[in-house]
Amino acid sequence: MSREEERLPRRFFARDPVTLARALLGQALVRVLDDGTRLAGRIVETEAYLGVPDRAAHTFGGRRTPRNAAMWGPAGHAYIYFVYGMHHCMNVVAERPGEPTAVLIRALEPREGLARMRVNRTLKRPAARLRDTDLCSGPARLAQALQLDRSLDGADLVTGESLFLERGARIAPRNIVAGPRIGVAYAGEWAEAPLRFHVAGNPHVSRQTG
């Protein structure tokens, strides 16, 4: 019996980052490992990064480097970066080439491959006993759970086989909470803009707010 889930098309991603950040809530992020293992979760928390004018964005002021190159490319590709000497985080590129905006995926509600995610999350911490809500409740946590790293930077989420999105639930606007982005205090006024979105009451978000 074959499961034919609907992949999200290019046009889904080719929108402004705020609209995309809200639309991504409820969609399924899918990772297929080299051994065929399928890991998946519903997106429950996102942040929009508005590009050149956005002091919190890696492309602020038109910054364009090998690291952030994917943000300058076409919509529907992954931008995966390395920070703090130990963590990876995944974004979905929005809009169009030359408009370097993206949406950071901050948390998932894990749905497939939880056992493997738990292994991935505790490889360097054998003693840890994680609850389901500890598996993907943060940008670096979900990257570790899904084995995302720079080798997948720039991957095409529309046509790729190892990382992509499938149509999930539509989250009603009344169930979306907006608030300030996390970890961008250095961004001045931009730090307070309500560009973080999460599903109201969902236990898998990285932090409770509003």
Added chain:
DNA sequence: ATGACGATTTACT
């Protein structure tokens, strides 16, 4: 060549 800095997580007081 060098130095400062992270879109974070974890453990510990």
Added chain:
DNA sequence: GTAAATCGTCATA
């Protein structure tokens, strides 16, 4: 609550 971990990246020289 605070602080350590840990290193690729980029701006400056």
